[in-house]
Structures are given as C-alpha cells and as structure tokens.
Amino acid sequence: MSVFAPSDSLLVPDLNIHLADTHGALFIGLIIAAILFGITNLQVFVYLQSCKGDRIWNKLAVGWLWLLDAFQLALISHAVYFYLVINYANPVELTHVVWSFRLQLVIDMVTIVTVQALYAERLWKLAKIRRHDFRSKIVPWIVTLLVIAATGICIAVSKLIYTIKDFTQFDLIKWATFLALITASVVDILIAASLCFTLAGLRTGMENTNSVLNSLMLYFLNTGVLTR
Numbered sequence: 001m002s003v004f005a006p007s008d009s010l011l012v013p014d015l016n017i018h019l020a021d022t023h024g025a026l027f028i029g030l031i032i033a034a035i036l037f038g039i040t041n042l043q044v045f046v047y048l049q050s051c052k053g054d055r056i057w058n059k060l061a062v063g064w065l066w067l068l069d070a071f072q073l074a075l076i077s078h079a080v081y082f083y084l085v086i087n088y089a090n091p092v093e094l095t096h097v098v099w100s101f102r103l104q105l106v107i108d109m110v111t112i113v114t115v116q117a118l119y120a121e122r123l124w125k126l127a128k129i130r131r132h133d134f135r136s137k138i139v140p141w142i143v144t145l146l147v148i149a150a151t152g153i154c155i156a157v158s159k160l161i162y163t164i165k166d167f168t169q170f171d172l173i174k175w176a177t178f179l180a181l182i183t184a185s186v187v188d189i190l191i192a193a194s195l196c197f198t199l200a201g202l203r204t205g206m207e208n209t210n211s212v213l214n215s216l217m218l219y220f221l222n223t224g225v226l227t228r
C-alpha cells in the first residue's frame with residue numbers, strides 16, 4: 001500500500017518561496033496593468049484627437065510610452081501564462097525566474113525614467129517664463145539631478161535583476177528594488193510640487209488666468225504624484 005502512496009515531500013517539494021509574495025503579486029499586477037492599459041488607450045485616443053498642432057517630439061513621446069506600456073503588459077501576461085498554464089502542477093518550476101518577468105521589471109524602470117524626464121523638461125520650460133526669479137532657476141536643477149540619480153539607481157537595479165536565478169534569491173535584491181521605487185516616488189512628488197510652485201508664481205490678478213493655472217496645478221499634482 002505504501003508503494004502507491006508517495007510521501008508528501010515527493011509530491012510537493014519544499015520550494016522555500018512565498019507564492020502570495022511572488023506569483024500572487026504577479027497575477028494581481030497583471031489585472032492592474034490591464035486596467036491601466038485600458039485607461040492609457042483612452043488617454044492616447046483623446047490626445048490624438050487634439051494634437052494636430054502639437055510638437056512632433058510630444059507625439060513621439062506619447063507613442064513611445066504607449067509602446068512601453070503595451071510591451072510590459074505582454075511580458076506580464078507571458079510570465080503569468082508560463083507559471084499558471086504551461087507549468088501547471090509543476091511546483092519545482094515555480095522557483096524559476098522566467099525571462100519575461102525580469103524584462104518587464106526593466107521596462108518598468110525605463111517607463112519611470114522616461115516619464116520623470118518629460119516632467120523635468122516641462123519644468124525647465126516653465127522656468128524660462130519666470131527667468132527673472134532666482135528660485136525658478138534652482139528648482140529645475142534640483143529636479144534634474146534627482147532624475148539623474150533615480151536613473152542611476154534604476155540602471156543598477158536592472159543589472160541586479162539579471163543576477164538572480166530563482167525566486168529564493170529574490171530577497172538578495174529586495175532592498176535595491178525598494179530603494180528604486182522609493183526614490184522614484186520621492187522624485188514624482190518633488191516634480192509635482194515643483195510644477196505647482198512654478199505655476200503658482202505665474203498667477204496674475206486676472207480671474208480667468210488664475211483659474212487656468214489652478215486647473216493646471218491640480219492636473220500636475222494628480223499626474224505627478226500618481227505616476228509609477
């Protein structure tokens with residue numbers, strides 16, 4: 001009777017990984033990414049309807065960000081399919097870090113850096129309007145240096161991602177991943193605050209102008225703080 005009843009250790013090996021923190025998070029990430037990609041498609045459609053007079057650089061930037069978003073969603077979908085479909089009932093393979101999982105993290109870093117660089121460039125444009133204000137010259141430099149620092153951290157983390165072989169080693173780079181995300185969040189908040197500060201200095205006594213500036217500050221605050 002024992003011949004047909006293999007031990008539990010043979011059926012389910014000790015993987016030494018937390019599925020909720022790895023594959024569960026990946027599955028939830030796929031759902032959220034799909035929802036956000038739908039919102040991105042709507043935003044791109046609205047932009048294309050009203051961008052006829054916009055610069056070619058802005059159009060290329062929108063197209064580039066859309067491609068990054070679509071590519072990342074495809075990579076996450078492949079990773080989920082690899083773990084939950086191709087390797088269904090194959091627990092040993094759950095420890096393996098598939099190539100698409102690594103690459104989608106790198107794409108996420110590229111997206112973050114691209115968005116922050118675009119906001120920094122917008123801040124420089126606003127600073128030119130207030131060129132006689134000394135503070136408006138300092139803020140863009142601070143933001144630019146922070147974006148460069150965040151870029152360096154993202155490059156380092158992207159390199160570390162390819163040093164791990166399986167999810168049991170993920171704790172080795174967890175600190176670096178958290179550092180990259182925290183740095184990106186801090187830079188996002190500073191960019192949003194800097195844009196609001198610069199726009200606040202452009203207020204005039206005209207009610208219509210102030211109303212437009214207030215709307216722009218609210219827009220920059222929402223988009224800046226809520227970026228990846």
